[in-house]
Amino acid sequence: SQQGEEDPQALSIQEGENATMNCSYKTSINNLQWYRQNSGRGLVHLILIRSNEREKHSGRLRVTLDTSKKSSSLLITASRAADTASYFCATLGWNTGFQKLVFGTGTRLLVSP
């Protein structure tokens, strides 16, 4: 399996519910980032968490990072129909030397009104 795998692959919830997506990776990282991609569109950077951080908040987003388990989670609280999109985690490793982001396969979130 590749670096940065998201789980679940697809998630369907109702407006107002919370959505939790998980990401696992394999190698040591400098940081981990979450992006959103609306269908057929470009990427929107959501949040970056560094390897020495455990939790970060931004509005309705909460990201956790567990470097011992090599995993991260993205929580979207009080979801809205506009949150419908694909969500990707991306990691930057210590050994890459350059900014080669490694993306996961993504979680497709559908929020129904």
Add this chain to the structure above:
Amino acid sequence: NAGVMQNPRHLVRRRGQEARLRCSPVKGHSHVYWYRQLPEEGLKFMVYLQKENIIDESGMPKERFSAEFPKEGPSILRIQQVVRGDSAAYFCASSQTGTSGGAYNEQFFGPGTRLTVL
């Protein structure tokens, strides 16, 4: 404050033709990255360039693909003799600087070019 611009947004080519994808980074950014996204998949790194230099092309297919970032003008990703398997979305990103002493500079992504090979 224009972000990363890519053109064309959509490109249709027949098998065997050439595809040229252009990327203009954020003004003042001298680092450019190209990623490819196959349908229903995540983005895969292709190449990292600074002005006039290719720094890391470990994700580039060995044949038919090339990239440049000249001193003046946009970065170009060129695909020669396209095949159906080249159909994908190609994203460009730019950053102000590269990684330095562990410090990370955010990559800003363009809207992508969707290449369809008939």
